[in-house]
Amino acid sequence: MKMTMRWFGPGHDPITLDKLRQVPGLYGVITTLYGVPPGEVWTKEEFAALKNEVEAAGLCIAGIESVNIHDSIKMAGEGRDKYIENYIATLKMLGEAGVDMVCYNFMPVFDWTRTNLAKPRSDGATVLSYEQKIIDTINPAEMFSRLSAESNDTVLPGWEPERMARIKELFDLYKGLDGKGLLANLKYFLEAIMPTCAKYGIKMAIHPDDPAWPIFGLPRIVTKKEELLRLTQVVDHPCNGVTLCTGSLGSNPDNDIPDIIRSLKGKVHFAHVRNVRHNGPGDFEESAHLSTDGSLDMYAIMKALHDIGFDGPVRPDHGRHIWGETKCVPGYGLYDRAIGLAYLNGLLEAIQKTVPEPRSFIPYPESPVPDPHFTTGPDVCYNGCQ
Numbered sequence: 001m002k003m004t005m006r007w008f009g010p011g012h013d014p015i016t017l018d019k020l021r022q023v024p025g026l027y028g029v030i031t032t033l034y035g036v037p038p039g040e041v042w043t044k045e046e047f048a049a050l051k052n053e054v055e056a057a058g059l060c061i062a063g064i065e066s067v068n069i070h071d072s073i074k075m076a077g078e079g080r081d082k083y084i085e086n087y088i089a090t091l092k093m094l095g096e097a098g099v100d101m102v103c104y105n106f107m108p109v110f111d112w113t114r115t116n117l118a119k120p121r122s123d124g125a126t127v128l129s130y131e132q133k134i135i136d137t138i139n140p141a142e143m144f145s146r147l148s149a150e151s152n153d154t155v156l157p158g159w160e161p162e163r164m165a166r167i168k169e170l171f172d173l174y175k176g177l178d179g180k181g182l183l184a185n186l187k188y189f190l191e192a193i194m195p196t197c198a199k200y201g202i203k204m205a206i207h208p209d210d211p212a213w214p215i216f217g218l219p220r221i222v223t224k225k226e227e228l229l230r231l232t233q234v235v236d237h238p239c240n241g242v243t244l245c246t247g248s249l250g251s252n253p254d255n256d257i258p259d260i261i262r263s264l265k266g267k268v269h270f271a272h273v274r275n276v277r278h279n280g281p282g283d284f285e286e287s288a289h290l291s292t293d294g295s296l297d298m299y300a301i302m303k304a305l306h307d308i309g310f311d312g313p314v315r316p317d318h319g320r321h322i323w324g325e326t327k328c329v330p331g332y333g334l335y336d337r338a339i340g341l342a343y344l345n346g347l348l349e350a351i352q353k354t355v356p357e358p359r360s361f362i363p364y365p366e367s368p369v370p371d372p373h374f375t376t377g378p379d380v381c382y383n384g385c386q
């Protein structure tokens with residue numbers, strides 16, 4: 001497994017690359033061109049500048065999260081084929097730059113949902129949390145205002161203000177689309193992009209719906225084991241796989257995460273590993289990564305990933321806000337994610353030393369020597385990834 005951290009890019013992430021680089025055991029970053037709206041083609045120049053910046057800091061890009069999907073693709077609307085062509089052009093550019101994993105989601109209208117971005121805990125930390133009973137009493141626009149007020153002046157991934165300004169229109173667009181229709185649209189999209197993914201060796205990793213049940217009457221098709229298996233079978237291709245997000249799937253206590261991981265052997269292309277604490281039906285908060293602080297067994301999760309021979313990028317996910325850290329995208333502070341990463345690496349080392357095969361440990365990378373002659377080729381990744 002390759003241990004990574006998410007970085008939102010220059011001008012978007014208050015956490016700097018030189019800070020990330022000091023996290024022991026960090027292999028690379030997971031990043032994106034945050035400012036490019038879904039549907040637009042990513043330019044080689046913009047991506048090269050991002051890659052250059054990451055590599056100049058002695059790190060590498062270990063995968064992209066996300067290349068977001070235009071709503072016309074999700075709901076088979078006007079211009080769908082054009083937007084798919086644009087997506088393919090972006091994949092081609094990324095493939096030529098050596099990227100081999102792209103995370104995306106297929107949630108209608110918006111990405112992940114929380115009702116509180118700074119729920120206080122008894123130790124003074126704050127965390128992201130969700131209460132279905134609040135969602136049941138507000139509309140999506142009210143929820144957006146609620147979240148914006150707590151966003152630490154950052155743009156929340158999936159909740160870009162330009163999108164939220166069109167929220168009513170977006171809801172209207174999806175009217176009448178059910179889970180079956182959404183899955184058919186996902187299949188159409190995947191079938192169109194697979195030849196390009198195969199050519200460049202890009203593994204597509206769909207992110208589960210978060211929380212793992214339908215909200216605001218919108219269809220959800222990536223919430224549990226059967227659905228994850230179904231989507232890998234509907235387009236059975238080695239490049240079609242999943243982001244195993246323990247927090248999203250774990251929002252539903254009925255999901256047995258280690259069992260889901262084992263059932264997806266060969267289909268997990270990326271992993272988000274974090275804990276959640278179930279407070280009651282439809283009510284959860286994002287705890288520290290430690291097993292005893294939440295409801296998930298993190299040892300069993302890391303062991304299952306090890307046992308299926310997963311060797312792709314893994315990252316600690318949303319952390320608590322601790323030690324007064326407020327200058328960050330909510331959930332993406334430096335401190336608690338670094339603690340989470342160290343814990344996951346500890347679990348992994350212990351698992352590897354007691355369960356020797358399959359070997360998936362990537363040793364702590366040597367200090368890289370930045371190459372002043374930057375090219376966009378895949379051979380400039382100092383930490384050995386591409």
Ligand code: DNO
Pocket residue numbers: 065066103104105111112157158207272331
């Ligand atoms: C939330 C993230 C999601 C994820 C997307 C993938 O913090 O896990 O925003 O990046 O769903 O497209």
